[in-house]
Amino acid sequence: MSTFEPFAMALRLAGVTVPQADLDVALKQLSVRYEPEDADNSFYAQVDVPVDNPVRAVLDLAERSGPALAAMLDDRRIGKAVLDIAFDYPHEGEAMSARLPAHAVAAIAGYGIDIEISVYLTDVEDDEEE
Numbered sequence: 001m002s003t004f005e006p007f008a009m010a011l012r013l014a015g016v017t018v019p020q021a022d023l024d025v026a027l028k029q030l031s032v033r034y035e036p037e038d039a040d041n042s043f044y045a046q047v048d049v050p051v052d053n054p055v056r057a058v059l060d061l062a063e064r065s066g067p068a069l070a071a072m073l074d075d076r077r078i079g080k081a082v083l084d085i086a087f088d089y090p091h092e093g094e095a096m097s098a099r100l101p102a103h104a105v106a107a108i109a110g111y112g113i114d115i116e117i118s119v120y121l122t123d124v125e126d127d128e129e130e
Contacts, residue, residue: 004098008086009049011061011113015079016043018072026072027065042079049083058083058104066111073112081113088122 013031016023020034023045033046047065050057061083072078089096096119108115 004054004100004104006051006054006085006087006098009051009054009057010084010086011047011049011065012082012084012116013045013047013078013080014042014082015039016045016077017041018077020045026068028068029064054085055101055104059107062107062111062113066107066113069113070111081111082116083108083113084116084118086118086120089119090122 013023014037016034018026020031020043023034024030027047029047031045032048033044035044036042037044047061049061069078069081073081085100087096087098098117100115105115
């Protein structure tokens, strides 16, 4: 049975057209990145999501920020919202899987937030030193 144990999660927002302070107030949490994109008056923002208890963190994110995100996506103050969930793939691994609980997926998806799975090969630095 696979488990839901990401090593990192981040809410990534593209096409943000509101100032960072207003975004943070609306989301009821602080963004850790806020930087210009190629288009005028368009920004990329990121909110880190804790991974100590990842299912609870996803549910908390949905409860705290979901309604505001849905409203900002609807009126285009945000172009896209993606929850990026990062897993490590062991260097000597043959396969990996991770099950995202349906209630956590539904909580996020219900507000128009996409889910992206990122997989990173681990132990690369150890191999390069040998």
